[in-house]
Amino acid sequence: MKSQITRKDFLTTAVRSAAAVSVGAVGVSLLTPSGGQAATTPATWPWPYKRLDPEDVRKRAHKFYYEGGCAYGAFNGVVAALVDAVGEPFNRVPPQMMYYGGGGAAGWGTLCGAVNGSAAAISLVVDRSNASAIVGELLGWYTTTPFPSDISNDYARAHVFFVNKSDKILKQNASGSPLCHTSVSLWCSESGYKASSAERAERCARLTGDVAAKAVQMLNDFSTGVFKATFVAPRSVPGCQGCHDSAIGNVVASVKMDCQSCHQENFQHLY
Amino acid sequence: MKSQITRKDFLTTAVRSAAAVSVGAVGVSLLTPSGGQAATTPATWPWPYKRLDPEDVRKRAHKFYYEGGCAYGAFNGVVAALVDAVGEPFNRVPPQMMYYGGGGAAGWGTLCGAVNGSAAAISLVVDRSNASAIVGELLGWYTTTPFPSDISNDYARAHVFFVNKSDKILKQNASGSPLCHTSVSLWCSESGYKASSAERAERCARLTGDVAAKAVQMLNDFSTGVFKATFVAPRSVPGCQGCHDSAIGNVVASVKMDCQSCHQENFQHLY
Secondary structure (H helix, E strand, O other): OOOOOOHHHHHHHHHHHHHHHHHHHHHHHHOOOEOOEOOOOOOOOOOOOOOOOHHHHHHHHHHHHHHHHHHHHHHHHHHHHHHHHOOOOHHHOOHHHHHHHOOOOOOOOOEOHHHHHHHHHHHHHOOHHHHHHHHHHHHHHHHHOOEOOHHHHHHHHOOOOOOOOOOOOOOOEOOOOOEHHHHHHHHHHHHOOOOOOHHHHHHHHHHHHHHHHHHHHHHHHHHOOOOOOOOOOOOHHHHHHOOOOOOOOOOOOOOOOOHHHOOHHHHHHOO | OOOOOOHHHHHHHHHHHHHHHHHHHHHHHHOOOEOOEOOOOOOOOOOOOOOOOHHHHHHHHHHHHHHHHHHHHHHHHHHHHHHHHOOOOHHHOOHHHHHHHOOOOOOOOOEOHHHHHHHHHHHHHOOHHHHHHHHHHHHHHHHHOOEOOHHHHHHHHOOOOOOOOOOOOOOOEOOOOOEHHHHHHHHHHHHOOOOOOHHHHHHHHHHHHHHHHHHHHHHHHHHOOOOOOOOOOOOHHHHHHOOOOOOOOOOOOOOOOOHHHOOHHHHHHOO
């Protein structure tokens, strides 16, 4: 997978996008709307990224968590900053479209919504191959990072967030998994707080800020040609897949998650 | 959770959205673009839905799978149909933004991309509370539905799809999980095909069509006031949560997935 792009490549894309937006703008002003339909020429994708301040995005995403959950929070944390920094076409996407990602998709506990929302924002501004590399790296980073970060705990203690619901230093843990269910369950187990508690909500708000800020750090690196994917899947993945393929009928497919994060008990026959 | 809406409610929203689009269109034609930024007034969310033909969407999503993977396929299967049926504002969202969802998010095997993409499309046209109910129902339906559907297998056999890469009747299985990893692994185990095989790709293409078509069926029901959420979480969820809460330190939080779909081995102490 191509995981790096030169600064020249990225700026060429950005310039092409900006040019396309200008063409679109002219098209818009010439077309006459009819039948209740505005005539907006689609902006060329990927949309033009502009370097953002990760700390500003951390605070935005933390605030937006309380307005619309983790996926909306992370997505809008990035996109609203791009609306302010770039303007068109970032105001064309309604951030509410990411509400569904909250709680791992309608509360089902699958993909962490902060990752889902950040990934959607990344995918507005980066081509398919490079977005896959960046999103994959974000997922890997997520599984090994203790949340909430020291920065977010410090922001809360010092009342630096836009929304200050708690100044407690919250327990940090790395879940080893990108799944909401695993992430929240382990944090509740380790912290002693219930999933329904205000502290768990604040933990997820801080995490939402942390993930959106990390996404922006990676986008900034990508925009200057220094992003590099470094995550390596845990040894359980190639270890299990080494035997469990279609030849023996119990297939381990489509996974980069640590197998032990769900299948702890299976490891007695190997480790 | 509010899981039903009256036809009057939905049509009121649709009319309000359409009016907002008209206002936006006027705004667009009056504003002068400057600095490479087009001046497009954001359309009011949720965007106006128009009843779609599930079979048309099934075929579109199947085709788009081969252009951009499962999440893009499902999302664009619905959104491209809405661009044709409604036009503005559905052409404002670049469907490429859902590329990342392929293979359960950058190949990580988390939330099935066909569900993720369909959920994003649903969330363009339905308010937060009702979208959560519809997406939750789609997730529940997914876990209990054998894929590929008889319809998709028949379309393939009769060369009805827009893209005809295989006319084989493919093995059907219900994975009990919304996770790509589980869904693909079990299908490969039961069918004997490798994850890297053309047959597995065609299985996921048909599944993508099936999920997008189901999403549209539910949106059509919602638009006529007859949608009703019926999915009930498997007994393992309340069963496990009955004991595993913060009181005993091994918390089961944020989940509607069948616990046994990952933690098979834990059940010896209960069932």
